[in-house]
Amino acid sequence: MEPALSILLLVSSSAWWVSADIEIKKVAEENVTLPCHHELSLLGLKSLDIEWWLEQKPESTPNMVIGYSDESVYNYLNNNQKGRVNFASNFRAGDASLHIRSLEPSDAGLYSCKVKNGGTYKLDRVVLKVLVQPSEPKCWMEGELSEGRNISLECKSSAGTEPIQYKWATVSGKEQILGVLPATSSVDFSNPARVILRNLSTAHSGLYRCTATNEAGHKNCDVQVIVQHTLSIGIIIAAVCGVIVGILLIILSVCLLVRMRKTRKFEEEEPPNEIREDAEAPKARLVKTGSSSSGSRSSHSGSSSTKSTTNSACRSQQTPSSQLTLPHYRSAKTERRENVPSKCTHSISRRIDAKSVTVDGQCRAFETV
Structure with a gap:
């Protein structure tokens, strides 16, 4: 050259x-x-x-x-x-x-x-x-998805021939039909890839698509928006109180059930009560003769009255004739008392024997006469 x-x-x-x-x-x-x-x-x-x-x-x-x-x-x-x-x-x-x-x-x-x-x-x-076609853009969302709040939708392609234009639209149906943004939305003019959704409501929920376009072609990405329904303070307090009451009722029911089971188990294991009637002391019988004298009658009457008085005193000292006793709860003191012989019983026996001897002697003397 x-x-x-x-x-x-x-x-x-x-x-x-x-x-x-x-x-x-x-x-x-x-x-x-x-x-x-x-x-x-x-x-x-x-x-x-x-x-x-x-x-x-x-x-x-x-x-x-x-x-x-x-x-x-x-x-x-x-x-x-x-x-x-x-x-x-x-x-x-x-x-x-x-x-x-x-x-x-x-x-x-x-x-x-x-x-x-x-x-x-x-x-x-x-x-x-x-x-160079725009690379597949990355979509993201900033803000709180609650009623009355504001959020922003943004997207960005990392590669592609400038200038790259960005456009947001709604997507509906299986046919992926693109629609206009809600009336409360606005585009950030300093950053066209950013869209602001104001005063959110459940009507804002849906699928949003960002399309990045240049002379070579276009690519897009989607972001799902689900606006959560905000509950009032009164409803929240009522729900919390209801949960607490429900928990307390469950705990009370469990405690009652456990108590009933323990009571039933105790009744099944406890032995049946035994009813015992103490035997009465034997009564002395006097031999009556057909031709006894008036003196012997008076003596016999006196001895009988003495015997009845003695028996009454002894019965007052003895245990009642009919008692309800539990064998498992009898004390050692009661058992010792039962093992000790009754003095009153021996005294009565002695008196009865002496009286019998006297009566027998009188009868024999009468027969001799």
Whole structure:
């Protein structure tokens, strides 16, 4: 390449951005062909010279991409360009277009095609813009989902060709029909990706979708809004009191049930009560004769009265004839009293025996007379 042309390219590179012949926009991963046509091959092929230059930023130094000179092809491709950049057609016949496969964002820039043959020059400039679709945005919500509160919905794409526009809408039905935002909502003009929902009610519940859009395409994300119904303070207090009363009733029921079970178990284990009647002391019988004297009758009457008086005194000292006693609760003192013989009983027996002897003696004396 002649030095004069190189100097011309370097000096005028800053003006190429506004004076380029054409501008091409392509989405990343697509293929593109940058046009460059000439008729200088008619002058002969030995002196034909073709060069493609790339300036990625304004006022930066251009880099050689690919060229043809002395009937040979030369390339100065970097690692990202190798295997993807070459001449599109028969450049010797007049079509020196450049073909790029599977575009990457680094392929964007100002491309210059210079064709020289002898003293004749031709220069074509093409601005290539590689567009990148917005990355899938991230949606989030800030605020309290309660009636009467305010919340904000936001979304953001981490990658994509600027400018990226954001738009919020409601989503309804299985058909994913987009609708307008509630009347109480507003867009933050300083940040269009942010929407504020004011004075929430249950009508605000639903699915909201944010769509990020640029020249290359669009992506979206969804966020679910569920507004919670706020209970009044009176209802909350009543509910708490009801829960406390219910817990107390449950505890009382359990205590009563345990007490009833213990009482029933005690009654089943307690032995039945025994009723015992103490036997009465034997009464002395007097032998009566048909022909007893009045003196003996009076004596007998006196002895009987004495005996009845003695028996009454003894019975008053004895235990009642009928008692309800529990064998398991009899004290040792009571048992000792039962084991001690009654003095009164011995005294009565002695008196009865003495009286019998007296009566028998009188009867015998009467029989002798």
